[in-house]
Amino acid sequence: MNTSLAKHKKSSSRGLWFGGVGFTFIIALVGFGLSQIPGLDHVGQLACAIIIAVVYRQIWGYPEKFRTGIQFSAKRLLRLAIILFGLKLNIDVVFHQGLGLLARDVGTIVFSILLTMLLAKLFKANSSLSLLLGIGTGVCGAAAIAAVSPILKAKDEDTAIGAGIIALVGTIFAITYTILRPFLPLTDLQYGVWSGVGLHEIAHVALAGAPAGPNALAIALLAKLGRVFLLVPLSFILMYWMKRKNKVESDSDAKIEFPWFLIGFIIMSLFGSYVLGHLITVPTSVMNSISFFTSFILTMAMIGLGLNVSLKDLRTKALRPLLAMAITSVLLSVITYFTM
Numbered sequence: 001m002n003t004s005l006a007k008h009k010k011s012s013s014r015g016l017w018f019g020g021v022g023f024t025f026i027i028a029l030v031g032f033g034l035s036q037i038p039g040l041d042h043v044g045q046l047a048c049a050i051i052i053a054v055v056y057r058q059i060w061g062y063p064e065k066f067r068t069g070i071q072f073s074a075k076r077l078l079r080l081a082i083i084l085f086g087l088k089l090n091i092d093v094v095f096h097q098g099l100g101l102l103a104r105d106v107g108t109i110v111f112s113i114l115l116t117m118l119l120a121k122l123f124k125a126n127s128s129l130s131l132l133l134g135i136g137t138g139v140c141g142a143a144a145i146a147a148v149s150p151i152l153k154a155k156d157e158d159t160a161i162g163a164g165i166i167a168l169v170g171t172i173f174a175i176t177y178t179i180l181r182p183f184l185p186l187t188d189l190q191y192g193v194w195s196g197v198g199l200h201e202i203a204h205v206a207l208a209g210a211p212a213g214p215n216a217l218a219i220a221l222l223a224k225l226g227r228v229f230l231l232v233p234l235s236f237i238l239m240y241w242m243k244r245k246n247k248v249e250s251d252s253d254a255k256i257e258f259p260w261f262l263i264g265f266i267i268m269s270l271f272g273s274y275v276l277g278h279l280i281t282v283p284t285s286v287m288n289s290i291s292f293f294t295s296f297i298l299t300m301a302m303i304g305l306g307l308n309v310s311l312k313d314l315r316t317k318a319l320r321p322l323l324a325m326a327i328t329s330v331l332l333s334v335i336t337y338f339t340m
Contacts, residue, residue: 018131019066024304025051025069027303031052032045032049035048046298047297050302054306054311057308058274074156075195078302081146082262083267085143086269086271087271088269089225089273091270091273092274093273094222094225101196102226102229102230105223108227111136116130116134117134120324126321128158130324130325134328139231140200140201148238152238163305166201166325184337188215196220196221196223197227205221208220231265235259315317
């Protein structure tokens with residue numbers, strides 16, 4: 001009888017786990033559908049899905065019975081997405097063609113983080129969320145925020161808010177770049193470098209760079225890949241900083257877990273750079289499918305995090321970090337423009 005009851009509980013638990021993963025899958029699917037609508041296609045699947053998750057939480061609350069499955073999406077699928085994201089980074093191209101751009105990329109990251117944190121202190125904004133936004137602005141948007149969150153021990157709510165903000169603001173900037181392009185005294189290649197160095201995510205760089213032609217888009221993505229590459233050393237710098245911080249704070253016994261998923265990110269980057277297309281030929285359609293799958297599971301993960309967001313907290317916590325990040329983004333665009 002007890003054995004039968006245990007089996008029933010195990011079966012029920014497994015069903016609820018699948019229900020939680022399925023819950024994030026369905027919202028991600030709805031977000032993808034919305035992102036195909038003209039106008040919302042510029043907003044993107046990630047931002048659409050996070051907004052749905054946040055609205056769901058405010059109306060119906062957190063779906064507690066599906067918590068284990070939702071947390072699996074938020075934690076495990078997030079790490080898998082970061083690992084697969086490594087395929088987008090062609091290290092060989094960065095080393096052979098983008099070394100000159102790396103100095104600009106380093107400057108972008110340092111400027112974005114330091115200025116965002118300086119403004120956050122000035123505005124008395126939430127420091128954790130501001131740091132995530134500074135990193136997202138400087139490196140590669142939501143993917144960077146997702147990668148460093150476990151290292152910084154950021155709250156799920158802050159991670160979701162940061163990813164949503166960076167996706168929406170980055171989209172606005174990308175569209176603004178596209179509108180301004182015909183009126184700017186820049187060559188197509190200069191515009192490509194400006195887009196790659198100044199915009200937030202790879203999708204934003206692609207959106208802004210495409211209208212200037214294939215050569216401009218190629219140099220824009222190359223500049224952006226340099227910033228993605230720098231995510232790895234930045235992560236280890238943050239690990240060192242957190243360890244020092246925990247030693248200084250006597251009341252903190254927290255240990256910083258090694259981000260093993262970043263090793264996976266590096267391995268996939270090396271695999272994509274030196275194996276795919278060299279030793280193994282993979283059709284473009286397959287690579288596009290992997291890219292879509294990566295974006296989709298990252299969206300599922302962010303939904304799991306987005307369900308932790310309270311709009312009341314959003315109003316009180318996010319406005320000042322958003323202002324700090326927006327000012328940083330504007331100044332970053334202006335400075336990189338005048339240094340072309």
